[in-house]
Amino acid sequence: MREPNEMPGHLARRFQQIAVAVFLAEVEDAGFDLTPVQYAALATINTNPAIDQITLAGLIAYDRTTITGVIDRLVQKGLVVRQTSSRDRRARELTITDEGRKVLRKITPAVEAAQRIMLRGLSEAEAAELMRLLQKAIAAGNELSRAPLREGTTG
Amino acid sequence: MREPNEMPGHLARRFQQIAVAVFLAEVEDAGFDLTPVQYAALATINTNPAIDQITLAGLIAYDRTTITGVIDRLVQKGLVVRQTSSRDRRARELTITDEGRKVLRKITPAVEAAQRIMLRGLSEAEAAELMRLLQKAIAAGNELSRAPLREGTTG
DNA sequence: GGTTATTGATCAGCATACTGATCATCAGTA
């Protein structure tokens, strides 16, 4: 059997594990209580007012059933409002609140710091190359997960 | 705000998401029902007979509380035996069963195939470089998660 | 030897993530 450290799947999980831990630590140090998904959803709702949940899920490549719970918690925290769309009563229109905008603005430095910390072992050039390779591998495998990225599906 | 595709944390999650989906699909096609963690645990128990759960968790960089549940399911499936150690009655000695060995042997081609598929967008050189950079970033961030890799802590 | 600290394991509780099902609503069509 191959060493775990030589298996891409193991490395993927491990890097993601560290990335999440760093994110949560930085955000907590900044005095906030937001998970990576919650941040991604909040930021995307901010730039796409009145977005529905399916479109949101596609833009950040999350499963729709996961998004339901994530939005529950963002609403619970008062950062997002969820209301039935008048044009399509199946859909829920998501809107960021003033409080949500405030949190988003204040939390950004911590999020950026986290991105740097999770790459702290790499030089600038190496970090750029890692991101390029991840993007390429992800693009090739996009359709292989249940929650592929769906760009510009804005409805 | 940065594009999600330019944030290392987002790329980490996305790549891991695809890696897990590919793993599960290949393993299921081969007629098995094992998750990535379950496979990692089973393979590590196979090469480290009578290992305890903490040491196992360290070798594959999983949280100890997660391992408890993973072992529960491996025992349930009849692939692993868990028994109290006679030398240290706090510890549980984990042993692979004949059935576990059989599954491990038969499942290996599917696992290897999954590793190739998740990198199918990259050339050989690119794949090698991606793995090198992930290893380097992970090594630098090893202590930042609750479940760091603990090599050779056997005993 | 008795007290303290540490360690292996488990548990409660929470938040992703997934599969597959259900429900309400909408769109397309005869």
Place this chain on the structure above:
DNA sequence: TACTGATGATCAGTATGCTGATCAATAACC
């Protein structure tokens, strides 16, 4: 307009992953 299919959202159920607490057993120390 009735029928069919597709779509947005939710739910039940399962499996990671995590935090923090608890418990039993061992180790360390005086």
